[in-house]
Amino acid sequence: MTYEIPELExxxxxxxxxxxxxxxxxxxxxxxxxxxxxxxxxxxxHAADAETAIQNARDTxxxxxxxxxxxxxxxxxxxxxxxxxxxxxxxxxxxYRHPTFxxxxxxxxxx
Amino acid sequence: MSLPMAHNHRFCAPAANPPPETNERSFVKLRRIHTxxxxxxxxxxDDAAGEAVFDATIAAGEKVEPRDWMPExxxxxxxxxxxxxxxxxxxxxxxxxxxxxxxxxxxxxxxLIAKVQDEAGHGLYLYSAAETLGISRDELVNMLHNGKQKYxxxxxxxxxxxxxxxxxxxxxxxxxxxxxxxxxxxxxxxxSRAMVRICKEESFHARQGYSIMLALSRGTEVQREMMxxxxxxxxxxxxxxxxxxxxxxxxxxxxxxWGIKQYTNDELRQEFINQTVPQAQYLxxxxxxxxxxxxxxxxxxxxGQIDWEEFWAVVKGNGPLNRERIAHKVRAWEDNAWxxxxxxxxxxxxxxxxxxxxx
Ligand SMILES: [Fe+2]
Ligand SMILES: [Fe+2]
Numbered sequence: 001m002t003y004e005i006p007e008l009e010x011x012x013x014x015x016x017x018x019x020x021x022x023x024x025x026x027x028x029x030x031x032x033x034x035x036x037x038x039x040x041x042x043x044x045x046h047a048a049d050a051e052t053a054i055q056n057a058r059d060t061x062x063x064x065x066x067x068x069x070x071x072x073x074x075x076x077x078x079x080x081x082x083x084x085x086x087x088x089x090x091x092x093x094x095x096y097r098h099p100t101f102x103x104x105x106x107x108x109x110x111x
Numbered sequence: 112m113s114l115p116m117a118h119n120h121r122f123c124a125p126a127a128n129p130p131p132e133t134n135e136r137s138f139v140k141l142r143r144i145h146t147x148x149x150x151x152x153x154x155x156x157d158d159a160a161g162e163a164v165f166d167a168t169i170a171a172g173e174k175v176e177p178r179d180w181m182p183e184x185x186x187x188x189x190x191x192x193x194x195x196x197x198x199x200x201x202x203x204x205x206x207x208x209x210x211x212x213x214x215x216x217x218x219x220x221x222x223l224i225a226k227v228q229d230e231a232g233h234g235l236y237l238y239s240a241a242e243t244l245g246i247s248r249d250e251l252v253n254m255l256h257n258g259k260q261k262y263x264x265x266x267x268x269x270x271x272x273x274x275x276x277x278x279x280x281x282x283x284x285x286x287x288x289x290x291x292x293x294x295x296x297x298x299x300x301x302x303s304r305a306m307v308r309i310c311k312e313e314s315f316h317a318r319q320g321y322s323i324m325l326a327l328s329r330g331t332e333v334q335r336e337m338m339x340x341x342x343x344x345x346x347x348x349x350x351x352x353x354x355x356x357x358x359x360x361x362x363x364x365x366x367x368x369w370g371i372k373q374y375t376n377d378e379l380r381q382e383f384i385n386q387t388v389p390q391a392q393y394l395x396x397x398x399x400x401x402x403x404x405x406x407x408x409x410x411x412x413x414x415g416q417i418d419w420e421e422f423w424a425v426v427k428g429n430g431p432l433n434r435e436r437i438a439h440k441v442r443a444w445e446d447n448a449w450x451x452x453x454x455x456x457x458x459x460x461x462x463x464x465x466x467x468x469x470x
Contacts, residue, residue: 004354004376005195005261006426007362012259014190014246018150022249023455026242043239043305046248048451048458060235063228064312083178 022046026075027053029060031067039071047072150177150245169370174300177243185369188362189299190244191260192371194251197237198262200230201255202436206270207279215273222319223276229316233309240301256441264422265352267430274327274334274341280320282342282349282387288313289383290353298370321390328394335395342391343399350414351422353380381411388412 020026024046030039042061047053053072061067081087095101104111161180168175175181204227211227214220238248254260265283270276291313295306327338354360354376366372374382391398402415424430 004192004362004366004372005263006355006360008427013187014194014250014254014260016186016190016245018245019247021247021253023451026247042308043236043301044242045235045239048454049461052454052458060232063225063232080178083176 024048027057027072028075028078029053029057030071030073031057031061032069033066034068039069044075045072150243169298169368172370174303175298176300184365185371186244188366188369188371189302190241190246190251193237193241193244193302193305194246194254194260195262197234197241197251198255198260199266200234200237202262202266202440204230205436205439206266206268207276209270210273210276213273214276219276219323226280226316226319229312233312236305236308237302240299240305243301252444256437256444258428258437261426262436263352264425264430265348266436267425267432268344268348269431271344272337272341274323274337275345277320277323277327277338278341278345280316280318281324281390282320282345283352284313284316284320285387286349286352286383288317289379289386293373293379296370296373302371324394324396328396338394339396342396346399347417347421350380350384350417351425353377353383355419355422356417384412384414385410 025048026044026046027050028044029042031042032039045053045056045060047056050072054070057070057072058067062070158180162182165175165180165182165185168179175185207223207227207230211220211223214223238251241251242248251260255262270279288310291306291310295303295310297303297306324338327334357363357375357377360376363372363375367375388398388403400415402413404413405411406413425433428434
């Protein structure tokens, strides 16, 4: 709960290696909150197979009817973009893609 | 927001980590590569451009996300804090689990089961967030089991009466709420999102606890005594939950600079005290602090001296139940080994069958 436990002398720290340790794969969980909405990423679970991953996802992420549908995807199969500013920057300088770029006289009405 | 340009102009550069084979259906293969495909630890640790982006992100009050460059110290601090937070949720099930079979009514029992189940969920949200930093859950659980990582000291105190279910929900969960509301603004995206999810569930915890206390406060003399005894035992440990005083809190400045922490231990503790004292008064209970007084100038409730010797003794492993809590956790893990083995064997068998069919 208060989770800042003071560090004691000689405490060993966990080092991130990105390596998997342990038995079960990790699955990313996507939940559809209600009909008509997209599935949205909410977190991950561990499970031996897709079937139990779905059950674990239901128990972990929908205890209060937060979802009507769940997808699980092996985390290792996600492909990600390079999230540097350079990746998405080229879209920043094209204001003419937006309707507010154009000045239209009031007399024209709804447009 | 305009950030300094990261790296060279890598428009449409391929992801730095090679994509795993997508058509691999074998369970064994998945097992080996169960790291997240969206992590990028390859170019993490020696990139000045990455650091500039990181600093600008923090300065702008924006969130750092798993794939971003981050200082090694930031990553390690978060792994430690999120893991210990997760362990606290998990170990936190034990003191309350102790009373599930002895709840006074069926409804209280159902509520307590739901509450304890939520705490398991909180642990899982947090392990999931920790894993986005490139550490695996099994590794963290091992570190809990072998004592290399700790959990909140509050759970090393025993639950001696039913009133303790009230005191924990009301005091311990409320203290957790004060702390976690602040952490919703933490700079690391997955941690912050886990806090938002947890906070949505916590007010149920605090309210069910206070409702237990209310019922006892309106009960018989014996019930009121039970309530008072419980408050006497939980008040000071609840205040200790916020950690050492600011003057002794060595990592606070760095954590605040990194946006992991928004308020100091003493600020959060004061917030908790101010909201809790009137609630105790409403119960007709006494808080076990003869020096407790209201300061008209600051409008704060001021407390007497916290027994920091007790605090450090419990942190160092010498609380009433440190050994029992871990022993119980390890026993549960070992007793359940056959379930994990069976699930693994079943999954492998199903995967092999699917490969046969598709061949
Ligand atoms: Fe919790
Ligand atoms: Fe809680």
